[in-house]
Amino acid sequence: MDAQRAEVRALEAEIAALQQACSELPAPWEGTARDRKSFQETYQSDTKKCESSKDLKSQLGHLKSELSFLSTLTGFNIRNYAKQTEDLTTTEMTEKGIKKVVQRHRLSGNCHMVTFQLEFQILEIQTKENLSSVITELNIIMEPTEYLELSEFVSRAEEKRDLFMFFRSLHFFVEWYKCRKRTFKHFKVKFKVFEFKHIWKMKLVVNLEIQS
Incomplete structure (x- = not known):
């Protein structure tokens, strides 16, 4: 008996909760208008996201x-790149309209057969009149090579903290190396042909002497 009463009370509570929920429902026209507005806002938001996504994909494809x-x-291929930015602007600088930022860059790549790693730091100071940038640190890491000229170029670029000098010197070195390799290959083929002709003539002379 107690179990039945408990079940009845549970059913009454459930019915009361449903009636309360029904009384709080908006009128049909209110719900329709609100749903339509909500749908339009969601659709517009999704459309903007889709257009933004398409723009990003298009921009990414263009950059690639x-x-x-x-x-x-150029022959340069950058494989890895990382950047860190540190704001060094003080309160006094901000009051004077000056912004001071340090950028730390790290990248690795290759120029044809030569691989390299670069770590450099750029100090940027922006005022109301102009913006100045200067490389304050430059470290170049390269695999050991038999060409002393390349090592000298690298050391000079590090000393002067000149990235343009490094890339230009490496590019010219690689072009010189490729030209030297082609020239060596050309003369090697010529020498083999000359050697073959010389041996063939020697054999011909020997055969003629034997026949005579």
Whole structure:
């Protein structure tokens, strides 16, 4: 008996909760208008996200294409890149309209057969009139090579903290190396042909002497 009463009370509570929920429902026209507005806002938001996503994909594709073109043109291929930024602006600088930022860059890559790693630091100072940037640190890490000229170029670029000098010197070195390799291959083939002709003539002379 007690179990039945408990079940009845539970059913009554459930019915009361449903009635309360029904009384709080909006009128049909109010619900329709609100749902329509909510749908439009959601659709517009999704449309903007989709357009933004398409723009990002298009921009990314353009950047990849441009990077591939530059790699083909210069021979440089950047594999890894990382950047850290530190704001050194003080309260006094802010009051004077000055902003001081340090950027730390790290990258690795190759120029044809030569691999390298670069770590450099750039100090940027921006005022109301202009913006100045200067490389304050430059470390170049390269695999040991038999070419002393390349090591000298690297040391000079590090000493002067000149990135342009490094890339230009490495590019010219690689072009010189490729030209030297082609020249060596050309003369090697010529020498083999000359050697073959010389041996063939010697054999011909020997055969003629034997026949005579």
